[in-house]
Amino acid sequence: MVVVRIFQCIPISAIWDLSVERHCIAQGPFYIVQAVSTILTDILVLIIPYWIVTGLSMPKRTKIVVISMFCLGLMYV
Numbered sequence: 001m002v003v004v005r006i007f008q009c010i011p012i013s014a015i016w017d018l019s020v021e022r023h024c025i026a027q028g029p030f031y032i033v034q035a036v037s038t039i040l041t042d043i044l045v046l047i048i049p050y051w052i053v054t055g056l057s058m059p060k061r062t063k064i065v066v067i068s069m070f071c072l073g074l075m076y077v
Contacts, residue, residue, distance in 0.1 A: 001034055001037075004025070004030065008024055008025050008030075009022045009023065009024040009025075010022065010023050010024075042073075045073070046070060046071070046073055046074065049067075049070050050067060053066050053067055053070075054067075
């Protein structure tokens with residue numbers, strides 16, 4: 001995403017110099033793709049540890065507590 005933001009306009013100087021003739025990407029679709037990819041990675045970060053924790057040999061209560069700690073991350077999504 002950083003590379004796309006850097007090269008969003010050709011030439012690059014057209015980002016800050018409005019007098020230059022430029023060709024830029026559409027901002028709307030870029031923001032949608034960025035939002036969807038961010039949401040998907042957030043969900044994966046929450047789901048992947050679940051499968052690891054359930055496979056550990058520890059008491060059920062401890063597993064629930066650990067999974068609950070991971071779910072606290074939902075408040076920041």
